[in-house]
Amino acid sequence: MMADPSGEKLIAQYLLGDLTEEQQIEIEDRAFQDKEYLASITAVENDLIDEYVRHEQPEAERRKFESRFLASAERRKRVAFAKALAGVAVEAPVVEKASRRVVAPASISWRESLAAFISGLNPAARFAIGFAMFLLLVGGALLVTETLRLRNQLNRMQAQSQSRQELEQQVEKERRRSEELQAKLNQEKQQREQTDESLRQLTESTETPTTPAPRPVIASLTLLPGLSRGGSDKPTLALAENARVVRLQVGIEPEEPYKTFAVELRTVAGRTVWNRDNLAVRDRRGARAVGLTLPATVLKPGDYELRLKGVTDGGQTEDVGFYYFKVTKK
Numbered sequence: 001m002m003a004d005p006s007g008e009k010l011i012a013q014y015l016l017g018d019l020t021e022e023q024q025i026e027i028e029d030r031a032f033q034d035k036e037y038l039a040s041i042t043a044v045e046n047d048l049i050d051e052y053v054r055h056e057q058p059e060a061e062r063r064k065f066e067s068r069f070l071a072s073a074e075r076r077k078r079v080a081f082a083k084a085l086a087g088v089a090v091e092a093p094v095v096e097k098a099s100r101r102v103v104a105p106a107s108i109s110w111r112e113s114l115a116a117f118i119s120g121l122n123p124a125a126r127f128a129i130g131f132a133m134f135l136l137l138v139g140g141a142l143l144v145t146e147t148l149r150l151r152n153q154l155n156r157m158q159a160q161s162q163s164r165q166e167l168e169q170q171v172e173k174e175r176r177r178s179e180e181l182q183a184k185l186n187q188e189k190q191q192r193e194q195t196d197e198s199l200r201q202l203t204e205s206t207e208t209p210t211t212p213a214p215r216p217v218i219a220s221l222t223l224l225p226g227l228s229r230g231g232s233d234k235p236t237l238a239l240a241e242n243a244r245v246v247r248l249q250v251g252i253e254p255e256e257p258y259k260t261f262a263v264e265l266r267t268v269a270g271r272t273v274w275n276r277d278n279l280a281v282r283d284r285r286g287a288r289a290v291g292l293t294l295p296a297t298v299l300k301p302g303d304y305e306l307r308l309k310g311v312t313d314g315g316q317t318e319d320v321g322f323y324y325f326k327v328t329k330k
């Protein structure tokens with residue numbers, strides 16, 4: 001917070017551009033709300049014009065006055081009017097009542113000379129000059145008011161521009177997120193198509209009657225819930241060299257309410273090797289399980305994690321359990 005902005009010195013610094021932007025805004029906000037303070041600004045403007053016309057300003061202040069204050073066409077008109085009045089006042093001699101001696105204009109202040117000049121005019125001329133000065137004062141007040149209005153409008157436009165930039169950044173973030181999800185869906189779709197193609201080829205090979213071929217070897221394994229990842233009793237799936245199909249039975253706790261499930265099979269390093277969704281649960285003798293059939297080629301020797309997810313009525317998936325097993329080659 002700056003010092004009291006009502007001082008004439010501070011107002012003069014404002015008019016000459018010597019204040020910070022925060023101080024200028026504080027003065028302009030007060031002028032918007034206080035008509036008397038606006039009149040004080042106009043009065044200080046008149047004093048600066050008087051000092052400029054009389055060449056009483058220091059050189060540095062005079063340069064600021066010319067570059068900052070005279071930037072407005074309305075203010076230049078006021079300065080030109082003040083110069084004209086000052087020229088007339090200097091040319092009019094002042095006669096002393098006692099000695100009738102002519103006194104040099106430099107010995108009388110500019111204000112006194114102007115008052116003597118105006119008092120010597122006829123009423124019509126005095127009215128015209130007074131009305132002209134009134135118009136200049138009103139014009140100065142309107143100029144300050146318009147400056148304050150334009151500054152507030154600029155601040156509002158800057159705030160709106162910032163809000164628009166934030167909205168554009170949010171839209172760009174959502175767009176990138178959508179692209180990432182689409183890429184992931186495409187990858188899962190490609191994996192599913194590869195699995196379906198492998199199963200189709202296996203089916204065709206088993207159904208071809210022309211050439212006798214040995215029946216495909218099917219490896220099976222039952223996974224029960226409750227096994228930990230680091231347990232020593234992980235089930236093992238031993239794959240023969242000619243094994244072509246793997247069947248997994250995934251046990252489910254009886255209290256699970258889901259009607260359909262989805263699975264994701266990953267290595268211990270986190271790489272997804274196979275997934276499937278929209279799997280129906282089977283009830284056999286009070287036990288619930290999900291049956292999976294996948295090509296044996298997707299399983300290499302090593303440890304695996306099977307993630308079971310339940311599908312809600314709204315289509316969302318929720319984790320149900322994790323199953324761990326080991327694959328070896330015979």
